[in-house]
């Protein structure tokens with residue numbers, strides 16, 4: 001379980017997150033939406049301890065991590081995987097080495113066992129047999145999938161996704177959405193997904209949280225979200241302030 | 256005018272000292288240094304670094320030894336001191352020229368390469384990915400490079416000592432008309448072991464400076480591709496300045 005209590009973050013005096021309270025249950029898929037620059041990535045970076053909050057608490061499975069030393073944090077990070085917005089693959093290593101990296105560093109598995117796990121994870125993301133390709137030969141969508149395979153190689157209990165579908169075509173986006181869902185189903189992971197795409201959010205989320213101006217302005221299930229009366233939420237879902245506006249405008253110009 | 260200029264120098268000095276402080280902070284957490292470094296990485300870095308730099312180091316020092324000998328023998332012969340030329344060249348090489356010039360050349364090549372590599376890892380979030388995967392970037396990236404630089408620089412300086420003196424020997428015998436025996440004998444008479452070992456001690460320090468500044472600048476590269484470029488230039492400039500400054504104090508300590 002992930003629990004954020006009164007979490008605030010500012011960078012050199014610039015307030016990015018303000019009093020965030022959020023609880024994410026084990027096995028749940030929480031989608032975070034919000035305009036760019038609203039602090040979504042910052043929220044993920046706080047959860048993995050890449051940055052420290054200005055104030056507030058971050059609880060991961062009953063342990064408060066915001067004041068932990070890097071070495072102690074590393075113990076907790078072993079249970080987490082993260083898919084970065086631009087994949088962040090190690091570009092000096094092949095696809096196979098990227099996926100194997102965590103296993104080589106943290107387990108005493110033999111090379112044969114590692115190769116088996118790598119092959120299985122690559123199959124899961126639809127990249128079976130692509131071990132020897134270098135990251136710079138991959139398309140954006142393939143990089144994202146390798147990044148996911150790397151994140152789940154060590155069987156984490158929590159997987160964080162930073163805009164996994166940004167910059168991808170709709171077909172690839174759909175594929176990634178299904179991967180997120182199947183990863184959750186197969187491995188039972190808790191997922192936190194930051195996204196811009198409302199269609200993604202609606203298809204994968206158990207609950208959605210919307211961040212705006214550093215605060216969570218709406219939190220609820222997909223249905224609750226669709227029916228939200230908040231004009232900002234409506235604008236984000238439909239691209240306009242009120243759902244009917246676009247249609248009305250269109251009929252006007254047609255007259 | 257003058258005040259503004261002095262202010263600019265002052266600001267530069269403060270920035271440099273601030274950087275030094277932060278580099279020391281880089282070392283403040285002893286945790287990553289306790290773990291046994293990955294020898295594979297160290298060896299890889301050593302090969303990379305040594306092979307990359309050897310030709311340009313040799314070329315630089317060879318010509319420095321040669322031009323030094325042209326100037327020195329010209330002046331010394333005027334005063335009938337040609338029997339000192341070999342010794343002076345060898346001492347200058349061993350104590351100052353070989354370590355400092357090797358340091359400068361390696362700072363330009365290896366220091367820049369380290370910053371560019373780590374800096375591009377930083378701006379593409381690969382450093383963050385390492386940390387999320389519970390790997391200390393200090394242990395994984397900095398320590399192997401630090402060890403490799405501290406071991407390879409003295410090795411390069413040994414080559415530099417030899418090639419610099421050979422350059423001097425060639426010019427002295429073929430151009431300046433100093434006898435081969437006179438040149439070699441003067442080296443024997445003037446130099447002591449410390450002339451070489453002191454230079455090697457300096458080389459170890461310079462190696463540490465190059466690796467630490469290179470890694471530090473890379474790990475703190477500002478976002479964007481131009482950030483990496485800026486960090487790389489900054490890394491070379493800072494290492495070279497630190498090499499010259501520390502060289503002065505090392506000379507005071509080593510050659511009293």
Ligand SMILES: Nc1ncnc2c1ncn2[C@@H]1O[C@H](COP(=O)(O)OP(=O)(O)O)[C@@H](O)[C@H]1O
Nearest residue numbers: 011012016034035036037038039040041042043
């Ligand atoms: N390391 C940092 N230093 C200073 N400001 C930052 C840093 N990271 C993010 N910010 C600022 O924090 C705000 C939120 O950034 P981010 O969390 O990346 O937003 P999002 O992912 O929602 O687009 C932005 O205005 C950004 O400029």
Ligand SMILES: [Mg+2]
Nearest residue numbers: 040041042085
């Ligand atoms: Mg972001």
